[in-house]
Amino acid sequence: MIERLEFLLALARERHFGRAAQFCNVSQQTLSAGVKQLEERLGVLLVERGSRFQGFTPEGERVLDWARRIVGDARAMREEVASLRRGLSGTLRLAAVPTATPIVASLTTPFRARHPDVRFSVHSTTSGEIGRLIADHEIDAGITYLENEPLGKVIAVPLYRERYRLLTAIDGVYGKRDSVSWEEVGRLPLCLLTPDMQNRRIIDGHLHNAGRDAAPLLQSNSMIVLLTHVRTAKWASVMPAVLADSFRLSERVRSVPIGEPDVSHMIGLVVPERDPMTPLCAALIVEAQAIAPTVADDIASL
Missing domain, CATH: 1.10.10.10 (Winged helix-like DNA-binding domain superfamily/Winged helix DNA-binding domain)
Structure with missing residues (x-):
């Protein structure tokens, strides 16, 4: 059956x-x-x-x-029977929104140190798709936005608050600034993620609140595509601080904090709400709770 x-x-x-x-x-x-x-x-x-x-x-x-x-x-x-016999093993299936992929290793690396027989499968997708994959039991956990849009029946562990940077040419109009406003960001020739990505919908909302509707000259579902355009110093983009600082930017590109207003959105781990919980998910929650303060401090220092 x-x-x-x-x-x-x-x-x-x-x-x-x-x-x-x-x-x-x-x-x-x-x-x-x-x-x-x-x-x-x-x-x-x-x-x-x-x-x-x-x-x-x-x-x-x-x-x-x-x-x-x-x-x-x-x-x-x-999983539970196997873990009782030989400890945790098997494959832990994770999905993360593209903007959160730099912090995945902060979770999987210490988890593997505690449970060396566990393997990982990680892919990047939209927040909506993460919700569907969890509901359909196609992944064990996701790293996604905890605010703004419905999550479904999940248990959530907050990890850090996502803040935003303008990536722009150092000799551009805002290249030497210490910070810029969302209204100023809206004046630039931007390349952004596609509208199916929650990060893009968040950016659109902040630009709209600042009186500027987003009209990117280029949009893509790939952060690498956006980065390669930004590195030419002919394009500008808006990226989370954790992502902007994980890329090797060219000497011609700066990452400038966006304020006025200074906004942030919570990123966290989500697992299916079920009783009993799978041993892999239970162990992952413990790990996420342990690393959350460190991850939050690291992100806040960017």
């Missing part, structure tokens, strides 16, 4: 029978047969079929909700 529920979850994730089968490391015929057997077992149609995947029936959507809980509980049980 668990395997068939995992097939259904893979299908919900991939929206395609072939890709779902590949994700589960089985043939498409095996996956289709498993879903069909689940339908026969439950006595309802779960998947709308045609020449290709068309979606889930209302009954299928409800079964998906149960599948997420059951598969998550089964994984938690396996």
Whole structure:
């Protein structure tokens, strides 16, 4: 039964029978047969079929909700039994918003020192996608914004407050300033993250409050793309202090604090709210609580 529920979850994730089968490391015929057997077992149609995947029936959507809980509980049980026998092991699946990626190592490095048999999978994505991945049990934890937008049913551990810097040419109009206002930032030819990123929506909000609507000349979902443009000293951008100071800027680019007003937004660790909690998530929360004061002090000193 668990395997068939995992097939259904893979299908919900991939929206395609072939890709779902590949994700589960089985043939498409095996996956289709498993879903069909689940339908026969439950006595309802779960998947709308045609020449290709068309979606889930209302009954299928409800079964998906149960599948997420059951598969998550089964994984938690396996982890707990394994940890009792040989300590923590397995893969800890993390996702982080792009602006928080520089601090991931502050969490994973001490965690690995305490639990050397644990491996890590880390990828960068939007705050909205982190919420979905947690709800669907596709990741164990996320590092994301704790304010502004709904998080869903999670336990959150605050890590630090995100503050902002203008990255601009040293010989530019604000290149030698000690600080700039959001209104002044809005006058520049900016390159920013795409609107699906919460950081971009935050920046848009602060610019709008300062009387300047964001109209970037370039937008990208890649921080590397933004950085390479900034390093030409022909573009300007707004980045969190932790990110700006982690990049090796050229001698022609400065990182200038943005004030008037001085704003910040909380970044933290989020894990699914569940009882019992998986051993990996429980240990990760302990680690996050231990490093939070140090991370916050380091960020505040930037």
